[in-house]
Amino acid sequence: xxxxxxxxxxxxxxxxxxxxxxxxxxxxxxxxxxxxxxxxxxxxxxxxxx
Amino acid sequence: xxxxxxxxxxxxxxxxxxxxxxxxxxxxxxxxxxxxxxxxxxxxxxxxxxxxxxxxxxxxxxxxxxxxxxxxxxxxxxxxxxxxxxxxxxxxxxxxxxxxxxxxxxxxxxxxxxxxxxxxxxxxxxxxxxxxxxxxxxxxxxxxxxxxxxxxxxxxxxxxxxxxxxxxxxxxxxxxxxxxxxxxxxxxxxxxxxxxxxxxxxxxxxxxxxxxxxxxxxxxx
Numbered sequence: 101x102x103x104x105x106x107x108x109x110x111x112x113x114x115x116x117x118x119x120x121x122x123x124x125x126x127x128x129x130x131x132x133x134x135x136x137x138x139x140x141x142x143x144x145x146x147x148x149x150x
Numbered sequence: 151x152x153x154x155x156x157x158x159x160x161x162x163x164x165x166x167x168x169x170x171x172x173x174x175x176x177x178x179x180x181x182x183x184x185x186x187x188x189x190x191x192x193x194x195x196x197x198x199x200x201x202x203x204x205x206x207x208x209x210x211x212x213x214x215x216x217x218x219x220x221x222x223x224x225x226x227x228x229x230x231x232x233x234x235x236x237x238x239x240x241x242x243x244x245x246x247x248x249x250x251x252x253x254x255x256x257x258x259x260x261x262x263x264x265x266x267x268x269x270x271x272x273x274x275x276x277x278x279x280x281x282x283x284x285x286x287x288x289x290x291x292x293x294x295x296x297x298x299x300x301x302x303x304x305x306x307x308x309x310x311x312x313x314x315x316x317x318x319x320x321x322x323x324x325x326x327x328x329x330x331x332x333x334x335x336x337x338x339x340x341x342x343x344x345x346x347x348x349x350x351x352x353x354x355x356x357x358x359x360x361x362x363x364x365x366x367x368x369x370x371x
Contacts, residue, residue: 116315119316121319124197124198124326131326134327135334
């Protein structure tokens, strides 16, 4: 999985194009993981709120 | 003004509702929210396979968000409320208290002011990500035709454009995670009072007494 996207310019040089969109699912996954971890903690381990 | 409705039902002089978010702040919040969701949708839906002409909607929504953020900054500066989001020593003590309470599986002893450390961090996360997308997005407007100018992709070198695109994409990806967390916490039962405050403006006196330190969030009695 690439971190960045590259292309070649008219002279054949490698040019940075931006973030690799493969990373989209990493950020979605991190969001889901944080939500699940917090929800499980609150459900099973956290003391009752005031 | 920080309190609403003159007297409580028991006849005491204390107001039973406390203003947390004034109407202009709520309007700016929901305009910004609609803009961010539209921007994320127009940016990422085509990437995951939902093809549609997204560029015009994307940049026009970005301009609206730019205006909303500018108005927010002007309002904060004009009212001198910059400090309510500032992270200070008391917030570090809150972090230690929450961390210790989490390890002991106990409730934190300290109460926050108007905003908890977590709320401040989410705000700052949004601020960094949104400002980065707005600055880089403004530069990217040079590459498209708008009512104000013709496209000129040669204003910056290719390598510089690459950095601009990386920053824009990275900040947009960060926004996905931050928005997910923000919506999740806004919908949690114990946080619904904050969501209601962002819709209707107020928290109850009981909620204020239970969840806030009155020496750190000073309201009228």
